[in-house]
Amino acid sequence: MQRSTLVLALLAALTATGCDSAGDTTDEGEVIAKVTYTLTPSGGGTAQVATFNDANRNGVVDSGEITGVTLVAGETYTGVVAAFGSSGEITNEIVAENDEHAFVYTVGGEMVGRLALSSTDNDAGGLPFRRTTTATVAGSTAATGTLQLELVHFGSAAGKTATSGVPTAAMERDVNVTFPVTIAAGM
Numbered sequence: 001m002q003r004s005t006l007v008l009a010l011l012a013a014l015t016a017t018g019c020d021s022a023g024d025t026t027d028e029g030e031v032i033a034k035v036t037y038t039l040t041p042s043g044g045g046t047a048q049v050a051t052f053n054d055a056n057r058n059g060v061v062d063s064g065e066i067t068g069v070t071l072v073a074g075e076t077y078t079g080v081v082a083a084f085g086s087s088g089e090i091t092n093e094i095v096a097e098n099d100e101h102a103f104v105y106t107v108g109g110e111m112v113g114r115l116a117l118s119s120t121d122n123d124a125g126g127l128p129f130r131r132t133t134t135a136t137v138a139g140s141t142a143a144t145g146t147l148q149l150e151l152v153h154f155g156s157a158a159g160k161t162a163t164s165g166v167p168t169a170a171m172e173r174d175v176n177v178t179f180p181v182t183i184a185a186g187m
């Protein structure tokens with residue numbers, strides 16, 4: 001493994017195979033080739049886009065395939081995830097199966113206690129889906145850490161029963177990628 005500043009991201013396993021369980025209506029075997037998480041500051045300014053682009057289509061995070069974000073302390077952002085297959089955007093296909101899926105965010109490093117995300121959308125059953133979120137950056141000082149983004153496949157709507165939508169480790173991940181995140185000191 002090539003050592004680089006992306007080492008934290010490289011430590012994260014990546015599963016980029018599409019859902020393949022019986023009953024899925026998405027394209028069988030569709031590979032998620034690119035995922036973006038766009039953070040638009042509520043106070044105005046340029047959106048930040050965390051990106052995983054599996055340029056060599058090998059399903060794992062390689063050097064240069066991850067782009068992190070720099071957020072501003074004290075700012076609030078609107079977050080939106082988009083997913084792309086080899087032939088274009090497939091976000092709508094994921095949304096169509098929102099009762100079987102959920103996006104899960106896990107902060108690491110100095111993002112713990114500084115970066116908080118809350119769902120602003122629900123699935124067909126009224127549980128958090130989290131394709132869209134509000135991201136709040138607490139405090140005023142600079143910091144560095146990580147944000148893990150997972151798209152969990154619960155297998156069936158019945159499997160997604162907890163009100164928090166908390167997945168288990170054994171559940172399938174259609175996306176599992178970790179972005180480096182920097183907080184710039186607030187004004």
Ligand SMILES: [Ca+2]
Pocket residue numbers: 054055056057058059060061062065
């Ligand atoms: Ca790759």
